Amino acid sequence: MGIEVKNLVKSFDKKVILEDLSFKVDDGKILSIIGFSGSGKSTVLKLISGLIEKDSGEIITSGGDIAMVFQYSALFDSLNVFDNISFALQERKDLRGKYTRKELERIVAEKLDLVGLSGIEDKYPSELSGGMQKRVSFARAIVTEPKIILYDEPTAGLDPISSTLIEDYIVRLKNETNAASIVVTHQMSTIRRTADSVLMLYNGHAVFEGTPEELMEQRTPYTKQFVTASIEGPMNMKG
Amino acid sequence: MKIYYKATYTYKLYRMFIQELESFVTTLGNIALLGLEFLKGLRHFPTTFKSIMYQASRFGVSSLPITLSIVGMTSIIIAMQVAGEMVKQGAGNYVGMLVAILMVREEGVIMAGFAIISMIGSSLASEIATMKVTEQIDAIRVLKVNPVHYLFTPRIIAGTLMMPLVVIVASVFGILGGAVASNLVSGLTYKAYFDSVWFGLYMKDLNVCLLKSLTFGFVISLISCSCGMEAKDGAKGVGVATTKAVVWSFVSIVVLDLLFAAMFFY
Ligand SMILES: Nc1ncnc2c1ncn2[C@@H]1O[C@H](COP(=O)(O)OP(=O)(O)O)[C@@H](O)[C@H]1O
Ligand SMILES: [Mg+2]
Numbered sequence: 001m002g003i004e005v006k007n008l009v010k011s012f013d014k015k016v017i018l019e020d021l022s023f024k025v026d027d028g029k030i031l032s033i034i035g036f037s038g039s040g041k042s043t044v045l046k047l048i049s050g051l052i053e054k055d056s057g058e059i060i061t062s063g064g065d066i067a068m069v070f071q072y073s074a075l076f077d078s079l080n081v082f083d084n085i086s087f088a089l090q091e092r093k094d095l096r097g098k099y100t101r102k103e104l105e106r107i108v109a110e111k112l113d114l115v116g117l118s119g120i121e122d123k124y125p126s127e128l129s130g131g132m133q134k135r136v137s138f139a140r141a142i143v144t145e146p147k148i149i150l151y152d153e154p155t156a157g158l159d160p161i162s163s164t165l166i167e168d169y170i171v172r173l174k175n176e177t178n179a180a181s182i183v184v185t186h187q188m189s190t191i192r193r194t195a196d197s198v199l200m201l202y203n204g205h206a207v208f209e210g211t212p213e214e215l216m217e218q219r220t221p222y223t224k225q226f227v228t229a230s231i232e233g234p235m236n237m238k239g
Numbered sequence: 240m241k242i243y244y245k246a247t248y249t250y251k252l253y254r255m256f257i258q259e260l261e262s263f264v265t266t267l268g269n270i271a272l273l274g275l276e277f278l279k280g281l282r283h284f285p286t287t288f289k290s291i292m293y294q295a296s297r298f299g300v301s302s303l304p305i306t307l308s309i310v311g312m313t314s315i316i317i318a319m320q321v322a323g324e325m326v327k328q329g330a331g332n333y334v335g336m337l338v339a340i341l342m343v344r345e346e347g348v349i350m351a352g353f354a355i356i357s358m359i360g361s362s363l364a365s366e367i368a369t370m371k372v373t374e375q376i377d378a379i380r381v382l383k384v385n386p387v388h389y390l391f392t393p394r395i396i397a398g399t400l401m402m403p404l405v406v407i408v409a410s411v412f413g414i415l416g417g418a419v420a421s422n423l424v425s426g427l428t429y430k431a432y433f434d435s436v437w438f439g440l441y442m443k444d445l446n447v448c449l450l451k452s453l454t455f456g457f458v459i460s461l462i463s464c465s466c467g468m469e470a471k472d473g474a475k476g477v478g479v480a481t482t483k484a485v486v487w488s489f490v491s492i493v494v495l496d497l498l499f500a501a502m503f504f505y
Contacts, residue, residue: 051380076370
């Protein structure tokens with residue numbers, strides 16, 4: 001059943017960030033959330049993953065773990081790739097001691113393989129390129145077989161080729177895990193290559209909901225402004 | 240004529256004061272909450288022995304050189320300043336006692352505290368703050384691991400237990416330094432110095448010294464972790480958090496030192 005969000009409201013110090021937001025993502029589908037910086041995209045992901053508390057509304061998720069991939073990977077820089085990926089299996093209260101070293105090695109190798117990396121277990125994050133760090137963070141996120149995967153600007157700051165690679169792996173992880181995924185992004189290429197549906201946030205509301213094709217058709221002032229990256233339009237960025 | 244009170248300097252000063260007070264109370268609250276969470280976490284003792292040992296070695300190794308130099312230097316200064324005078328006045332037999340009392344009761348702990356704050360406290364705070372602003376702490380949370388138990392428990396335990404060790408080594412070093420300085424500066428014999436060292440020391444002094452260093456170690460690591468955890472807004476936030484941790488630790492141990500002196504020696 002994936003993720004269902006109903007009438008979600010969130011404000012920070014009286015500043016309303018999300019006002020009555022509703023949407024749904026089915027298992028095996030990818031929703032792309034777009035919108036200008038500060039429109040509350042990361043806030044949506046943090047609310048779903050439980051990092052912050054909502055003011056009101058409902059977030060219904062299928063049971064099981066929720067994985068989150070952070071914008072700058074957020075790998076633990078004092079741990080090597082092996083310990084990063086197996087972190088949850090080694091440190092989570094209900095999983096600690098459940099796996100032997102051999103099993104951990106097998107699981108880590110398997111996850112690394114899923115993101116097209118192998119044999120880098122002993123490397124530290126600082127020894128990896130940005131794209132590789134991102135893929136290691138994918139592997140870390142999916143280590144407990146989550147039913148929901150949230151990506152916060154997964155291709156931001158990467159070169160176009162690394163971005164394409166990352167986009168392929170997002171689709172691949174979806175196919176492998178049948179998880180419901182949300183991809184927050186600014187990039188048209190990411191939307192085109194990964195999304196089943198798109199939601200545009202502005203002023204705390206969804207100002208567009210539809211397929212990537214409908215977004216490209218630019219039939220509303222909002223979609224037109226976003227796709228053409230125009231300054232003119234209904235959305236203005238303060239500051 | 241309407242006087243808009245919000246434009247007055249008095250009001251602005253008042254606002255500033257209130258804001259400072261607010262942030263003071265918030266910080267205090269955060270430290271207390273973290274302390275509580277730490278104590279709760281002790282129940283299931285989730286941290287491995289290995290990670291406590293790792294943090295402890297970090298505390299000991301990186302802080303000993305600077306602690307020893309500060310404490311050694313201080314005791315040499317004290318001995319130089321007073322030994323000559325005391326020998327002249329016929330009180331040379333008490334130089335060792337004076338240095339020992341100063342070292343064990345005050346200097347050893349407070350100087351080791353200062354050294355630990357500047358070496359360990361700041362590095363703890365900036366480490367945690369960096370993890371906070373790069374979302375590593377959020378990543379720990381999303382992976383359903385309690386960051387307090389995973390990160391802070393081993394650090395706070397290590398900080399609490401290592402502090403007395405550092406203090407003991409530092410005090411011994413300080414007393415030895417005093418002996419050498421007194422001998423060089425005013426020709427006091429080592430025998431005269433060390434005979435009197437024992438006059439000044441009671442079991443109570445050593446116990447209080449131990450208790451005080453445990454407390455300081457706990458408070459410094461707790462404050463450093465807590466201030467690091469409050470960091471926000473990227474690289475700048477790391478600096479702000481580190482400064483805050485250092486200032487708060489400094490003030491706290493001086494205040495605690497005062498309380499200890501009042502409680503046990505007044
Ligand atoms: N913890 C917080 N405290 C206060 N304000 C916040 C917090 N997190 C986010 N905000 C504010 O909420 C708004 C939306 O932030 P965010 O969700 O990160 O936007 P986006 O990811 O779309 O760029 C921003 O204006 C930001 O300043
Ligand atoms: Mg964001």
